[in-house]
Each structure stands twice: as structure tokens, then as C-alpha cells.
Amino acid sequence: MIVHFGLGAFHRAHQAVHTQEAGDGWAICAVAPRSPDVVRALRAQDHRYTLLVSDGDDVSATEISSVRRVLHAPTETEQVVRQVADPATRVITLTITEKAYADTRPGSAIGLLAAGLTRRAADGGGPVAVVSCDNLLANGRRLREAVRNACGSVPEGVSFPATVVDRMVPATTREDLATAAKLTGREDLAAVVAEPYSQWVLQDDFPGGRPAWERAGARFVADVxxxxxxxxxxxxxxxxxxxxxxxxxxxxxxxxxxxxxxxxxxxxxxxxxxxxxxxxxxxxxxxxxxxxxxxxxxxxxxxxxxxxxxxxxxxxxxxxxxxxxxxxxxxxxxxxxxxxxxxxxxxxxxxxxxxxxxxxxxxxxxxxxxxxxxxxxxxxxxxxxxxxxxxxxxxxxxxxxxxxxxxxxxxxxxxxxx
Ligand SMILES: NC(=O)c1ccc[n+]([C@@H]2O[C@H](COP(=O)([O-])OP(=O)(O)OC[C@H]3O[C@@H](n4cnc5c(N)ncnc54)[C@H](O)[C@@H]3O)[C@@H](O)[C@H]2O)c1
Ligand SMILES: O=P(O)(O)OC[C@@H](O)[C@@H](O)[C@H](O)[C@H](O)CO
The missing domain is CATH 1.10.1040.10 (N-(1-d-carboxylethyl)-l-norvaline Dehydrogenase; domain 2)
Structure with missing residues (x-):
């Protein structure tokens, strides 16, 4: 299981797609740190949504089904902490925007991640990789530092691989939703639109195992x-x-x-x-x-x-x-x-x-x-x-x-x- 923090457009058009395309059975529990809207939308459609890919001329629609559970952090805090601590969770990814890394208060995204990792360490939950997919410098080190600030020390068995993510994914517009409905024949309030290009470069440091994202084009390199x-x-x-x-x-x-x-x-x-x-x-x-x-x-x-x-x-x-x-x-x-x-x-x-x-x-x-x-x-x-x-x-x-x-x-x- 993968836990993802930040259920925005980018996650739905990038990591969720790589995970589906890896095809090796990994599923995602995605956490919305703020608005409940996307949680409601996904629950109403069995967590499935449409990825529209367009080069500006042609557009294709693909159903994405790698997200299997969604949680709203402000109202489902205990479930979030439990899911991070669960031994079945072996990878945690984040797209929470640049500013969220400075907020380590209890209840913030980093605060919840830290609470879950602390409980996991106490319960012997096993090794896990925590992967920032935000546009930060040295995002692995930055995330490690944020977790250390929130926990007081870095819990054992947690790695923070550095990554570079690249795909342009704007906020979905009304017109995009209409295009998704036209192509699929059903209303989809969680649809996202992206360019054809997609890249993910990662440091291969996943002590609890990982999806074969390389099958979806990701590159694992020694130096990111x-x-x-x-x-x-x-x-x-x-x-x-x-x-x-x-x-x-x-x-x-x-x-x-x-x-x-x-x-x-x-x-x-x-x-x-x-x-x-x-x-x-x-x-x-x-x-x-x-x-x-x-x-x-x-x-x-x-x-x-x-x-x-x-x-x-x-x-x-x-x-x-x-x-x-x-x-x-x-x-x-x-x-x-x-x-x-x-x-x-x-x-x-x-x-x-x-x-x-x-x-x-x-x-x-x-x-x-x-x-x-x-x-x-x-x-x-x-x-x-x-x-x-x-x-x-x-x-x-x-x-x-x-x-x-x-x-x-x-x-x-x-x-x-x-
Ligand atoms: N959209 C892209 O093209 C793209 C490409 C590469 C990387 N990214 C990275 O992904 C991030 C999110 O992009 P998006 O397109 O999904 O944006 P979005 O607005 O669709 O989603 C933002 C997500 O971050 C959460 N968030 C916002 N402020 C927060 C805070 N202070 N604390 C915790 N969570 C917070 C929101 O709840 C939401 O889940 C970007 O900031 C960037 O670092 C985006
Ligand atoms: O998502 P932000 O807010 O960090 O930045 C906006 C865009 O520059 C960015 O999302 C790009 O689209 C992306 O980095 C392309 O890979």
C-alpha cells in the first residue's frame, strides 16, 4: 500500500498513473489535507477518475483506478495516522506544495505524517520510504528535516529518497470536466488534464519495497x-x-x-x-x-x-x-x-x-x-x-x-x- 498526502491534480495525473501503469498490484490511500471536495467526488465514483491527455490537438481519456481509499485529514485524523503506521504501508508520497514543509504543527500534513511514523516505529511497523514529489531543492533532505523537526528525531527504518517530477498538470477547468463527460459518457468531478510528457527520476532507496514504476517510464538513478x-x-x-x-x-x-x-x-x-x-x-x-x-x-x-x-x-x-x-x-x-x-x-x-x-x-x-x-x-x-x-x-x-x-x-x- 502507498499512502499519499495531497490529493491535488498533480498526484492524480502523475504518481497515481505511474502506479497504475506499473501493474504490480500496489494501491494508494490518498489523503486530502484540506478541502473535502475531492474526497466526496472520489467516494461518489468508487475512487475512479478520468485522466485526459492532450497535446493541444488530440485528447485521450484513460480511467485511473490505482487510488482505492481516500481520507480527509482534518476530519479523519486517526484513520490517517493508523494508515501511515500500518505495516501494509511501505511507501508514502507527498505533493503538498512548497510551503507545507515549513508547517510541522500537529494536524498539519507533516504533523500527521510524523505522528504516523512515530506510532509505526513504536508498533514495529517495518521500513518505509517517504517520498516528496514537490518542486523543492533536495526534496528528500528537506522532507527528512521537516519530519525530524516534527518528531524530535528521525524514526528508524524510514528513508527519504530524492525525486524529480515533471508533468504539467493545471487545475481542472469546467471545460475539461465537460470533455471528460463527453469522452466517457459519465460525469466525473475528479477528472484531471495533463500533457503527454511525464517524467519521474528517483533515488532507489525503498527499504520496504516499491512499485515497478520504471515500467511506467520512471528512472532510478544514483544521483538525482x-x-x-x-x-x-x-x-x-x-x-x-x-x-x-x-x-x-x-x-x-x-x-x-x-x-x-x-x-x-x-x-x-x-x-x-x-x-x-x-x-x-x-x-x-x-x-x-x-x-x-x-x-x-x-x-x-x-x-x-x-x-x-x-x-x-x-x-x-x-x-x-x-x-x-x-x-x-x-x-x-x-x-x-x-x-x-x-x-x-x-x-x-x-x-x-x-x-x-x-x-x-x-x-x-x-x-x-x-x-x-x-x-x-x-x-x-x-x-x-x-x-x-x-x-x-x-x-x-x-x-x-x-x-x-x-x-x-x-x-x-x-x-x-x-
Ligand atoms: N501541477 C503540476 O504541474 C506539478 C508538477 C510537478 C510538481 N508539482 C508539485 O505538486 C504540488 C501540488 O500541485 P497540484 O497541481 O496537485 O496542486 P493542487 O492545488 O491541485 O493541490 C495541492 C494539494 O496540496 C494540498 N495543500 C495545499 N496547501 C497545503 C498546506 N499548507 N499543507 C498541506 N497540504 C496543502 C492541497 O490540500 C492539495 O491536496 C505543487 O506545489 C508542486 O510542488 C505540481
Ligand atoms: O506546481 P507549482 O505551484 O510548484 O508550480 C507551478 C508549475 O511551474 C509546475 O507545477 C510545473 O507545471 C511542473 O513543475 C512541471 O513539471
Whole structure:
């Protein structure tokens, strides 16, 4: 049995699909940490749901049935703890978003995981792998640290393999639900839509055994780090850049942001000129080709990936997706013009929160209030997120100038002249 925390769209289109395609009998008990809606929807349809896969032209529908039980954490806490402690559970996966790793209070996702692992250790539940599938740096180590904080120590027999996950899965829209109903002939409130591309790279450290996810295309490697760095900097770096520039220029979805040549040029130059020189290719991977493919994947119009969704929680995402690129380019003697520009666009997004036409944009970030209070002080603002870069005269000067230009001329005009 696998216990999964975070019953969002991504789990349903990625780990659940890999587990079904492995075909070796593993089943999933999925825990919803917050909203009960998906729990109700799945219970009403025998836990089965539709995966729509579209390249922008054709769409296929597949029934996913690897999820066999669902639990709502706030109201079914004891069942969650018992399921984690159960010796039949041998793998635990998580997609709980970046910010959830900092919340180790009792009752939080990490708190419940920790309570279950503690009971498991006391009851002799046996070894188990706990696998973060969130877009974090060193997600295995990060999760281990969170569990250690919540438990006081790391329970024996628990491994935390590092992973890299890659598939674009936007929030399901009403139109997606209508497409699922049309293709399957039944209403499905838990349907998800994804691109054809799907990748999962994992460190093979599963002391209690694991599904044969390699049968579904997963790769087990000794060192996940080069894959992680490449994916987070190329794909997620470009995604966040398009999300902030799109949001501030009145564009709703990522595919449409790439339809604007000015925004597409920024994303392309960011990848080619700033990100690629900071990377070492994983064995057998052509990173230039991966970068081009990422941009073409993002042009998929079947994915209604909202700029506002990707823009959320920038204070946690931007350091992972863009600041490493800035630092490595500087260390190598280069000036990461495009990455700095992207950081400046994010700072404008989180502090000013109106687009070029003066319309309010959606900002959801745990540090938004604090950063907004620093809007009048560009150096202080940068120091709040990257003190080392605030001390770098050229970077701080460029970001200050970009912020002033955005205020005077608008983001799009500045980007078109950059
Ligand atoms: N959607 C994608 O394209 C994609 C691709 C790769 C990785 N991921 C990873 O998966 C995560 C979830 O993406 P999604 O598309 O399923 O999003 P989603 O909004 O559909 O689901 C988010 C899930 O996280 C839970 N959650 C949110 N805040 C939480 C908190 N503070 N504590 C505990 N749980 C919390 C929600 O209850 C929900 O189950 C992302 O944050 C990312 O790290 C997503
Ligand atoms: O899911 P988030 O919020 O961490 O980030 C939004 C997207 O950039 C991300 O989900 C990508 O679609 C994904 O990482 C592709 O593999």
C-alpha cells in the first residue's frame, strides 16, 4: 500500500498513473489535507477518475483506478495516522506544495505524517520510504528535516529518497470536466488534464519495497541532483518568468504568454543564455533540446495553466527557480541579465499587484505583506529575499533600475526594449 498526502491534480495525473501503469498490484490511500471536495467526488465514483491527455490537438481519456481509499485529514485524523503506521504501508508520497514543509504543527500534513511514523516505529511497523514529489531543492533532505523537526528525531527504518517530477498538470477547468463527460459518457468531478510528457527520476532507496514504476517510464538513478537542477531552473524558472510577466501584461494562461513574442523571447533567452551555462547535463540528456522542448510543451493550448496559479508563493519558488541561476552565473563571471529581469518582474508582481493596465492581479504569497511594506526601498526588498544579491552592486543596481522603469513605462514596454 502507498499512502499519499495531497490529493491535488498533480498526484492524480502523475504518481497515481505511474502506479497504475506499473501493474504490480500496489494501491494508494490518498489523503486530502484540506478541502473535502475531492474526497466526496472520489467516494461518489468508487475512487475512479478520468485522466485526459492532450497535446493541444488530440485528447485521450484513460480511467485511473490505482487510488482505492481516500481520507480527509482534518476530519479523519486517526484513520490517517493508523494508515501511515500500518505495516501494509511501505511507501508514502507527498505533493503538498512548497510551503507545507515549513508547517510541522500537529494536524498539519507533516504533523500527521510524523505522528504516523512515530506510532509505526513504536508498533514495529517495518521500513518505509517517504517520498516528496514537490518542486523543492533536495526534496528528500528537506522532507527528512521537516519530519525530524516534527518528531524530535528521525524514526528508524524510514528513508527519504530524492525525486524529480515533471508533468504539467493545471487545475481542472469546467471545460475539461465537460470533455471528460463527453469522452466517457459519465460525469466525473475528479477528472484531471495533463500533457503527454511525464517524467519521474528517483533515488532507489525503498527499504520496504516499491512499485515497478520504471515500467511506467520512471528512472532510478544514483544521483538525482543534476536532473533536479536542470528541471527546476529550465522548466520551473521559465514557467515562473512567464507567469509573472503574463500576469503583469494582462495574459491569463501560460500558453498565451508564449504567444506574445516579447515574453517568449525573454523565456527563451533566460534558458539559453542564463540557465544552460550553469548546468551540467545528466548522463545522456541534451539540455539544449530539453529547454526547447519545455517551451514547446508550454505552448500546449489544451493546458489552461493559469499564470496566477504558477505565480503563487513566489517567495518560496523564486529562490529555487531563479536565484541559483543568478548566483552561479555571477560566480562564473557572467551577468545573468534575463534572470535578474525575471526577479525584478516578480518583485513588482508581489509588491505592486496591478498589471500594466492598472488592473489588480491575484497575489497569494505568505510574505506578500512584508514585501509590500518594502516596495519603496528596492535594495531593502532585494535584501529581504537575497541579502547576498542586495550587496552585489551591479545586480542591485539593475533590479532597482528595472523596477523604476516598470513603474514609469510598464513591464511589457520595458521587456520589448530589453
Ligand atoms: N501541477 C503540476 O504541474 C506539478 C508538477 C510537478 C510538481 N508539482 C508539485 O505538486 C504540488 C501540488 O500541485 P497540484 O497541481 O496537485 O496542486 P493542487 O492545488 O491541485 O493541490 C495541492 C494539494 O496540496 C494540498 N495543500 C495545499 N496547501 C497545503 C498546506 N499548507 N499543507 C498541506 N497540504 C496543502 C492541497 O490540500 C492539495 O491536496 C505543487 O506545489 C508542486 O510542488 C505540481
Ligand atoms: O506546481 P507549482 O505551484 O510548484 O508550480 C507551478 C508549475 O511551474 C509546475 O507545477 C510545473 O507545471 C511542473 O513543475 C512541471 O513539471
Amino acid at each position: 541532483e543534476p536532473y533536479e537542477r536542470a528541471k527546476l531552473r529550465i522548466l520551473n524558472g521559465a514557467h515562473s518568468t512567464l507567469a509573472y510577466t503574463g500576469a503583469l501584461t494582462g495574459v491569463e494562461h501560460v500558453a498565451d504568454a508564449l504567444g506574445d513574442p516579447v515574453l517568449a523571447r525573454l523565456a527563451g533567452r533566460l534558458i539559453r543564455e542564463d540557465v544552460l551555462p550553469t548546468l551540467t547535463a545528466p548522463p545522456g540528456v541534451d539540455l539544449r533540446e530539453y529547454g526547447e522542448r519545455v517551451l514547446s510543451r508550454m505552448r500546449n493550448r489544451a493546458l489552461r495553466h493559469r499564470c496566477a496559479q504558477i505565480a503563487m508563493d513566489g517567495s518560496l519558488k523564486v529562490p529555487i527557480r531563479l536565484l541559483g541561476t543568478v548566483r552561479d552565473r555571477l560566480a562564473a563571471g557572467g551577468m545573468p541579465r534575463w534572470a535578474c529581469l525575471a526577479v525584478a518582474v516578480w518583485l513588482r508582481h508581489v509588491t505592486v499587484a496591478t498589471d500594466d493596465a492598472g488592473r489588480p492581479v491575484e497575489v497569494s504569497d505568505p510574505r506578500a505583506d512584508e514585501l509590500r511594506r518594502l516596495a519603496h526601498d528596492p535594495r531593502g526588498l532585494l535584501a529581504a529575499v537575497a541579502p547576498d544579491l542586495a550587496d552585489h552592486a551591479e545586480v542591485a543596481g539593475r533590479i532597482r533600475a528595472d523596477l523604476a522603469d516598470f513603474a514609469a513605462y510598464g513591464v511589457r514596454d520595458c521587456l520589448s526594449g530589453a
